[in-house]
Amino acid sequence: xxxxxxxxxxxxxxxxxxxxxxxxxxxxxxxxxxxxxxxxxxxxxxxxxxxxxxxxxxxxxxxxxxxxxxxxxxxxxxxxxxxxxxxxxxxxxxxxxxxxxxxxxxxxxxxxxxxxxxxxxxxxxxxxxxxxxxxxxxxxxxxxxxxxxxxxxxxxxxxxxxxxxxxxxxxxxxxxxxxxxxxxxxxxxxxxxxxxxxxxxxxxxxxxxxxxxxxxxxxxxxxxxxxxxxxxxxxxxxxxxxxxxxxxxxxxxxxxxxxxxxxxxxxxxxxxxxxxxxxxxxxxxxxxxxxxxxxxxxxxxxxxxxxxxxxxxxxxxxxxxxxxxxxxxxxxxxxxxxxxxxxxxxxxxxxxxxxxxxxxxxxxx
Numbered sequence: 123x124x125x126x127x128x129x130x131x132x133x134x135x136x137x138x139x140x141x142x143x144x145x146x147x148x149x150x151x152x153x154x155x156x157x158x159x160x161x162x163x164x165x166x167x168x169x170x171x172x173x174x175x176x177x178x179x180x181x182x183x184x185x186x187x188x189x190x191x192x193x194x195x196x197x198x199x200x201x202x203x204x205x206x207x208x209x210x211x212x213x214x215x216x217x218x219x220x221x222x223x224x225x226x227x228x229x230x231x232x233x234x235x236x237x238x239x240x241x242x243x244x245x246x247x248x249x250x251x252x253x254x255x256x257x258x259x260x261x262x263x264x265x266x267x268x269x270x271x272x273x274x275x276x277x278x279x280x281x282x283x284x285x286x287x288x289x290x291x292x293x294x295x296x297x298x299x300x301x302x303x304x305x306x307x308x309x310x311x312x313x314x315x316x317x318x319x320x321x322x323x324x325x326x327x328x329x330x331x332x333x334x335x336x337x338x339x340x341x342x343x344x345x346x347x348x349x350x351x352x353x354x355x356x357x358x359x360x361x362x363x364x365x366x367x368x369x370x371x372x373x374x375x376x377x378x379x380x381x382x383x384x385x386x387x388x389x390x391x392x393x394x395x396x397x398x399x400x401x402x403x404x405x406x407x408x409x410x411x412x413x414x415x416x417x418x419x420x421x422x423x424x425x426x427x428x429x430x431x432x433x434x435x436x437x438x439x440x441x442x443x444x445x446x447x448x449x450x451x452x453x454x455x456x457x458x459x460x461x462x463x464x465x466x467x468x469x470x471x472x473x474x475x476x477x478x479x480x481x482x483x484x485x486x487x
Contacts, residue, residue: 131182134178135350162371166365170386172357177354179346203351207354223437226437230419230422233415237388241392244392245404250467250469256404257463257464260461261321273304292439305424324405452476455473
């Protein structure tokens with residue numbers, strides 16, 4: 123029974139690994155000459171399902187570690203796991219097939235909009251509908267935003283105004299400096315979060331982490347977490363080929379590829395954050411969502427710039443003017459929302475309005 127129960131719990135990972143094996147053997151033949159949109163749609167659904175199953179397996183193992191290690195270490199592990207998936211997926215897609223210079227920018231911007239506008243709005247709205255007002259630790263939210271705001275502006279807006287290179291890009295020396303700064307400031311933040319001021323990221327009314335899976339050796343979820351990342355990375359390369367065909371065949375906005383990648387990455391973590399808000403654990407939801415946005419900006423920018431330099435690929439980071447406006451609005455309402463320690467339905471509704479408007483502009487252009 124223990125074996126079959128373990129097998130049942132690992133069904134998502136097994137499906138992801140099996141799909142990766144099938145595409146490893148037949149992928150080049152199947153995807154080399156996709157003849158029609160319906161065929162591409164079948165592959166798209168299959169690949170998305172396999173990537174999501176593997177991503178949920180990553181989150182499950184990270185969640186087991188979270189319960190074993192407590193807060194904020196548990197949430198940090200989950201956040202870094204999601205960011206590792208994002209970096210792996212974007213890097214794999216960038217280095218496969220034709221040059222995709224704007225994919226990293228579109229994905230990071232989509233992550234910021236989905237997290238700070240869509241998922242945060244959903245968590246605040248649904249949590250407030252069930253519990254009226256919810257509380258969180260003001261110092262922790264302020265710490266996240268104090269890094270999210272400057273790093274997002276430096277990484278996604280400043281490239282439009284540099285003159286060392288043509289277009290909204292960084293030169294090699296600028297890329298090195300901005301990468302070092304992002305990694306350095308994030309390392310300082312991790313020291314604050316895990317050692318010096320752990321109390322900023324917990325709430326006095328938060329439940330004590332549950333001790334489930336305490337009998338499981340700690341190395342098992344660690345190994346399964348890394349194994350679950352393998353199909354995510356490999357299948358992302360296959361998905362990129364399907365996305366390229368679909369976007370060109372149906373004449374869709376190229377930024378949709380970034381939204382698809384961001385949506386796949388954030389689906390498990392977003393669901394976890396919303397469930398935490400529904401359980402009146404808003405502090406965990408804030409740690410997950412704001413931590414994800416911060417890790418995306420602070421770690422993905424250096425990783426993508428390094429991948430671009432190694433692979434000799436141009437990496438465009440500067441946003442378009444209308445996207446800069448949406449980014450500014452999102453950062454402003456986030457700053458206002460998390461400037462008070464209590465939230466209600468109004469804040470959630472405002473975040474969702476901005477998110478829906480972003481989706482409209484993304485689809486209609």
